[in-house]
Amino acid sequence: MNSPALNDRRRRAEAGWQELEASRQPFIYVGAGSCGLAAGAAETQKAAAEFLAAKGVAARIVQVGCIGPCYLEPLMDVRMPGRPRISYANVAPKDVPGILGPFVDGGAVPKSHLAGHFGEGDMDGIPRFFDLPMLKPQVRIVLRNCGLIDPDEIDQYLARDGYRGLEKALELGPEGVLEEIKRSGLRGRGGAGFPTWRKWATCREQDADQRYLICNADEGDPGAFMNRSLIEGDPHAVLEGMLIAASTIGATRGYVYIRAEYPLAIRRLKTAIARLREAGLLGANILGSDFSFDLTIKEGAGAFVCGEETALIASIEGRRGMPRTRPPFPAISGLRGKPTVINNVETLGTVPHILRRGGEWYAGFGTEKSKGTKTFSLVGKVRRTGLIEVPLGMPLREVIFDIGGGTQKPFKAVQSGGPSGGCLSEEFLDLPIDYEHLAQAGAIMGSGGLIVVDADTCIVDMARYFLGFTQKESCGKCVPCRVGTRHMVEILEKVCDGRAELSDLDKLEKLGGVVRSGSLCALGATAPNPALSTLKYFRPEFIAHVKDHRCPAVTCKNLVVYRIRPEKCTGCQRCVKVCPTGAITGPRSEPHNLDPSKCIKCRSCYEICRFDAIAGDAIVIES
């Protein structure tokens, strides 16, 4: 499909992009995703603007999305005329003059806070940004634009081959698109891994006057933020995917169901939709074809279960977000009883690239049954945290140690798939990450949260945390899920408190089986996973809690005590000041007293002693 209007627009966009590249004006890029802003990107940006204004330099400051290595945030990139973009990491406002000064005054490239450059090859000993240990093993397909383009500018997306996938899709027609997606082997990135083409084909085959497309951006899995980053960094990729999906299944109306907890992503999405409409890519007769499509943003109201497709539909219809039995699957009878396709953000974000470069190309990445790449949020106790994209089949070890840089304390476990997933121990480090292998090991791929924990994290406490989460989020429809998860939490609490007996562990396992088999939707059916997998792989840690009343990771509150070592305490009174309950007393310059009956074990004293006090190690936590 060749549209003169779009071609024209693209030519202008490409010219604009080249103009930017050749610009005599310095450019400052600030990584301003939600994560960057939390790390202080707004303050850094303000400091840069003030510094440049004071120097009388007319530079352009651009806010971009997250490029991935969140541990380096706030990130500030500098591009001087005729030179590649150079990235600086962990830039606080006070560091700004030291970095921008030499650029403005024409000095040597400042080396402090330097992360890497975005040009080709070696440059005065500065590494390429994409050669950094965290980035080098990655394959960036979905994330190719994140952090590089201004997400609010549709022209920048167009200049980087944006909406070429849609042109291709309209040219191929629905059958051609299905064929291409089938060839790519793309499976649902929301977690279940259902072949995308089959879902689309089922919906398309239905005889109906109306079909719907829903983009599931209800990323409720605690510890996962792939979808937020993609929407914040490259919203048009998701929208283009939606247009392709809609034209294939024959939907004229679409929804993006997004968490209200993601205000920046919602704002970026709204801007992108407005730009799309202006460009004639949304509405009636898109690109002069007979394809018409419009879409609406629906903000979720804070219910994890609404990530489940039938619950999500209920929520859009204005009802309590409770799942229903399937079949009929939404592709046959979904929103308002009409055939509906619900795809995850990342699935849709991948589609344009498959169309643009061909299904075969995409299938060249990954394993036999799990093709392509997948984004993961790599968080927890790894050194390099952030958002990554890797080919499926990469061993966990490579992800955690090569990309993530390993853990400071000895590695203990990795939780894949959030509250529905499982906890895998060290022996699984060589497991390839794909749908099948993870499921065999008792975990799941899930939407892509990888939480790494080390020796300081108590496995029992983590299982209790996840069960507590699913218990609170259970919609209450099925008794095994509503009541069963509550009992599981109670047993895990007993273990954490050292009140449990060995028979409780068997009860926990049995109960887990009941909850798993007796629940309607995936929330209940997978809720026991964290408890069952930890019981399987970390039983000795449970036993230590039960038999020895000891928490090996020194985490469980009721099994640890705080103690002041009088021989170490210098009596500096810092801990006395921060203790919120007045549990610590004592005159200056004399060892202090800690009253265990008042102590709420909040760690304030422990931390201040380590970082601020003279002794540094006078307070110990023991189990």
Add this chain to the structure above:
Amino acid sequence: MTKRDPAATGELAEALEACAGNRGELIPILQKAQAVEGFIRPETVRAISRRLKVTENEIYGVATFYAQFRFHPPGRHHIKICLGTACHVRGGEQILATTREKLGIDTGQTTPDGEFDLERVACLGCCALAPVVALDDKFYSQMSVLKIQGILDEQSRAE
């Protein structure tokens, strides 16, 4: 709507007026009501009930299902302590305990002077910078029990 409810005035009344009367508009209109008034008032529920032709019982059923809706006036400042997985393993629980103790309230409550609300949230999506705390619209990353004490002290002094 034959008679305009006196409780719903201004921006909210306009939004209600603009409704087509579909059931699907219920959650967006509740969100709008909360954005305008800070919480869901019984009078608002009544007005919505009349406009959308959905019983008040049903509206409460929907509104209480979702964590977002509140039925009491909010405090002046809203503190959200993130207890997503990453925040949990990095000590979010202790930050919550300290905040609770310092403000003298539990989650879901407001300080007697109406200054602070305390809420625990499942995930703010800044997991790589855990633990995270949000005070109104500002996010604080890599928090510690000491940093939260500092922020609360500063906030109280500023008032």
